[in-house]
Amino acid sequence: MNRGDTATAIVLIVAEPGAESDVYHQLKLIPEVVEAMLLFGEYDLYAKLVCDDFGMLGSVVITQIRAIEGVDSTKTLTAAPMN
Numbered sequence: 657m658n659r660g661d662t663a664t665a666i667v668l669i670v671a672e673p674g675a676e677s678d679v680y681h682q683l684k685l686i687p688e689v690v691e692a693m694l695l696f697g698e699y700d701l702y703a704k705l706v707c708d709d710f711g712m713l714g715s716v717v718i719t720q721i722r723a724i725e726g727v728d729s730t731k732t733l734t735a736a737p738m739n
Contacts, residue, residue: 663713664706664735667721668699675726676700682724688716699731710734 671679676694683692683703691704703721707713717732 662706662708663710664704664737665713665717666733666735667703667705667717668695668731668733669701669703669721670698670728670730671700672726672728679724679726683721686716686720688712 669679669683680692680694680701683689683701686703688705688707689703690706692701694701705713705716707716713732713734717730721727722730
């Protein structure tokens with residue numbers, strides 16, 4: 657599968673105060689999360705997702721990331737490849 661055949665997104669996450677580390681460790685358990693980092697500023701964490709398609713991407717965000725205890729809100733930025 658090449659990059660053009662996948663759905664990629666950056667998910668910006670606001671965590672409840674004090675929950676950042678726990679949320680980070682839970683993100684790392686999700687197979688579609690290929691990168692995660694703690695942030696300083698308006699958002700507390702970001703996760704880069706690579707999924708088979710946009711249906712799966714939506715499902716991962718809604719049923720897995722938003723379900724993590726300590727996640728207050730998310731903003732999902734979908735990406736498009738440049739050729």
